[in-house]
Amino acid sequence: MASTSSNITIIELLSYENPVLRAYIFYTCLLVLKILAMLFLIVPKRFQKKIFISPEDTVLRKGSVADTTDPDIERCRRAHLNDLESIPAFLFVAFFYVLTNPMEFLAINLFRLFTLARFIHTFVYAVIVIPQPTRAIVWGIGYIITIYIAVATAIHFI
Amino acid sequence: MASTSSNITIIELLSYENPVLRAYIFYTCLLVLKILAMLFLIVPKRFQKKIFISPEDTVLRKGSVADTTDPDIERCRRAHLNDLESIPAFLFVAFFYVLTNPMEFLAINLFRLFTLARFIHTFVYAVIVIPQPTRAIVWGIGYIITIYIAVATAIHFI
Amino acid sequence: MASTSSNITIIELLSYENPVLRAYIFYTCLLVLKILAMLFLIVPKRFQKKIFISPEDTVLRKGSVADTTDPDIERCRRAHLNDLESIPAFLFVAFFYVLTNPMEFLAINLFRLFTLARFIHTFVYAVIVIPQPTRAIVWGIGYIITIYIAVATAIHFI
Numbered sequence: 001m002a003s004t005s006s007n008i009t010i011i012e013l014l015s016y017e018n019p020v021l022r023a024y025i026f027y028t029c030l031l032v033l034k035i036l037a038m039l040f041l042i043v044p045k046r047f048q049k050k051i052f053i054s055p056e057d058t059v060l061r062k063g064s065v066a067d068t069t070d071p072d073i074e075r076c077r078r079a080h081l082n083d084l085e086s087i088p089a090f091l092f093v094a095f096f097y098v099l100t101n102p103m104e105f106l107a108i109n110l111f112r113l114f115t116l117a118r119f120i121h122t123f124v125y126a127v128i129v130i131p132q133p134t135r136a137i138v139w140g141i142g143y144i145i146t147i148y149i150a151v152a153t154a155i156h157f158i
Numbered sequence: 159m160a161s162t163s164s165n166i167t168i169i170e171l172l173s174y175e176n177p178v179l180r181a182y183i184f185y186t187c188l189l190v191l192k193i194l195a196m197l198f199l200i201v202p203k204r205f206q207k208k209i210f211i212s213p214e215d216t217v218l219r220k221g222s223v224a225d226t227t228d229p230d231i232e233r234c235r236r237a238h239l240n241d242l243e244s245i246p247a248f249l250f251v252a253f254f255y256v257l258t259n260p261m262e263f264l265a266i267n268l269f270r271l272f273t274l275a276r277f278i279h280t281f282v283y284a285v286i287v288i289p290q291p292t293r294a295i296v297w298g299i300g301y302i303i304t305i306y307i308a309v310a311t312a313i314h315f316i
Numbered sequence: 317m318a319s320t321s322s323n324i325t326i327i328e329l330l331s332y333e334n335p336v337l338r339a340y341i342f343y344t345c346l347l348v349l350k351i352l353a354m355l356f357l358i359v360p361k362r363f364q365k366k367i368f369i370s371p372e373d374t375v376l377r378k379g380s381v382a383d384t385t386d387p388d389i390e391r392c393r394r395a396h397l398n399d400l401e402s403i404p405a406f407l408f409v410a411f412f413y414v415l416t417n418p419m420e421f422l423a424i425n426l427f428r429l430f431t432l433a434r435f436i437h438t439f440v441y442a443v444i445v446i447p448q449p450t451r452a453i454v455w456g457i458g459y460i461i462t463i464y465i466a467v468a469t470a471i472h473f474i
Contacts, residue, residue: 010330014168022315025254029312032247036305053236054283055229056290071371078369080243085396088246088404089348096341125370132372147352154345157338172326180473183412187470190405194463211394212441213387214448238401246404 010099023108024098027115031087034119038080041126045073079126083118086142090114093150100156110145117141166259181266182256185273189245192277196238199284203231237284241276244300248272251308258314268303275299326415339424340414343431347403350435354396357442361389395442399434402458406430409466416472426461433457 013021046052050064051073058064068074094111120138124130171179204210208222209231216222226232252269278296282288329337362368366380367389374380384390410427436454440446 010332011169011327014172014330016168025257025315026312028250028254029308029315032251032308033305033312035243035247036301036308039301054233056287056293059290060294075370084242084246084400085351088250088400089351091250092344092404092407093348096344099341129372132375135372136376143352143355147349150345150348150352154342154349157341157345169327172330174326183415183473184470186408186412187466187473190409190466191463191470193401193405194459194466197459212391214445214451217448218452242400242404246408249408 008101013099013101018098020102020104020107021098023111024094027111028091030115031091031118034115034122035080035083035087038076038083038122038126041076041122042073042080045070045076049073075129076126079122082121082125082139086139086146087118090142090146090149093146093153096157097149097153100153102152110149114142114145117145168257171257171259176256178260178262178265179256181269182252185269186249186252188273189249189276192273192280193238193241193245196234196241196280196284199234199280200231200238203228203234207231233287234284237280240279240283240297244297244304245276248300248304248307251304251311254315255307255311258311260310268307272300272303275303324417329415329417334414336418336420336423337414339427340410343427344407346431347407347434350431350438351396351399351403354392354399354438354442357392357438358389358396361386361392365389391445392442395438398437398441398455402455402462403434406458406462406465409462409469412473413465413469416469418468426465430458430461433461 012018015021046057047061049070049072050061051067051070052058052060052064053066053068055066058066094114097107117138121135121142124134124138170176173179204215205219207228207230208219209225209228210216210218210222211224211226213224216224252272255265275296279293279300282293282296328334331337362373363377365386365388366377367383367386368374368376368380369382369384371382374382410430413423433454437451437458440450440454
């Protein structure tokens with residue numbers, strides 16, 4: 001039980017003075033901005049290739065069509081979807097992991113490493129395609145970190 | 159640093175008396191209900207058009223097929239996916255933005271405007287298709303609000 | 317108003333001693349692990365069928381192709397997408413529902429039932445396909461629980 005293994009309370013952890021909470025919130029913002037930044041990979045390609053997602057979008061640039069088969073654009077959309085599969089899951093469990101009062105050094109570096117892995121994942125998936133297993137490895141780093149955090153937190157609050 | 163620019167603590171902000179927190183939670187519920195309401199756009203179309211997503215679903219209505227190419231249904235699914243790309247990202251950063259003790263008037267109106275923009279986005283995308291750039295503009299309002307909130311929160315907790 | 321209907325404060329609810337919060341966090345971890353576990357449904361099928369999502373992945377196994385039309389793999393991906401549509405929405409509102417000081421028995425069993433329904437949903441969708449309306453029913457259980465929690469929380473914080 002958390003409450004017996006340490007005498008710190010949740011509300012003491014919810015403090016501006018808690019460096020783990022500050023790091024968590026900072027990397028949350030960075031990861032959200034990273035998801036939003038997918039726009040800058042996808043939209044310029046749409047205008048350049050004149051390929052949009054819906055028929056009514058084709059007025060945005062003369063001579064455009066609606067199509068979902070362009071390999072470059074679909075690659076970016078897959079990277080985006082992979083973010084949606086990975087990042088919210090991490091953010092949910094990592095917040096409650098902060099409330100387990102983890103070791104500061106470990107927790108902050110897990111948050112850092114996850115964030116870095118997700119940035120590299122997008123880069124090797126949708127910016128410059130690097131041969132596999134590069135993408136599999138960086139994806140796996142984020143995956144394993146999330147599992148570790150989820151299991152550690154579940155054990156704490158069981 | 160947050161803790162030096164104001165003397166209010168996180169736990170003081172986590173109070174039923176904090177109108178910004180109350181507004182955040184209220185609009186969170188509204189946005190979640192909005193995502194769930196996509197069902198009422200998609201499922202009636204599936205029954206009416208006899209087009210389902212999986213082969214086993216075709217028993218739900220005689221004469222149905224499994225297909226993912228119907229333009230009306232796929233339009234609703236794109237609107238749904240756009241919600242998943244936009245709303246959780248906003249909800250994560252906006253919660254921590256509440257903990258930066260933002261100006262009440264600004265914060266509450268950003269939450270309101272984001273929510274309104276997302277409702278209009280779905281309406282012009284999947285209920286009555288309004289010519290572009292209408293959808294691009296309402297999407298952009300939600301996008302810029304999320305970026306502002308993420309950047310303001312990241313700076314606060316850096 | 318929450319603050320008048322009970323004298324408990326949010327920070328009193330954010331305690332290791334609050335069984336509703338502990339249950340919420342525990343089921344959050346379980347649901348996140350459940351989303352991540354989709355990997356074990358999808359990736360073995362990709363290797364066995366030699367069908368990957370991106371052209372560069374085909375080096376992972378000799379004789380592979382990139383394809384998104386295999387019915388078994390796409391079925392698992394739809395189950396995965398359904399998780400992304402359902403679980404984060406629930407997790408957001410359920411956290412704030414904890415802060416409405418709900419009846420302990422009701423709240424914990426709603427969390428339990430939602431989690432169970434989502435596990436069964438994936439099982440009948442992507443492990444052993446059970447005839448409809450099985451999947452529709454388990455999906456509907458999670459859906460109705462999320463609506464109830466969102467409405468109850470919105471009313472509390474309006």
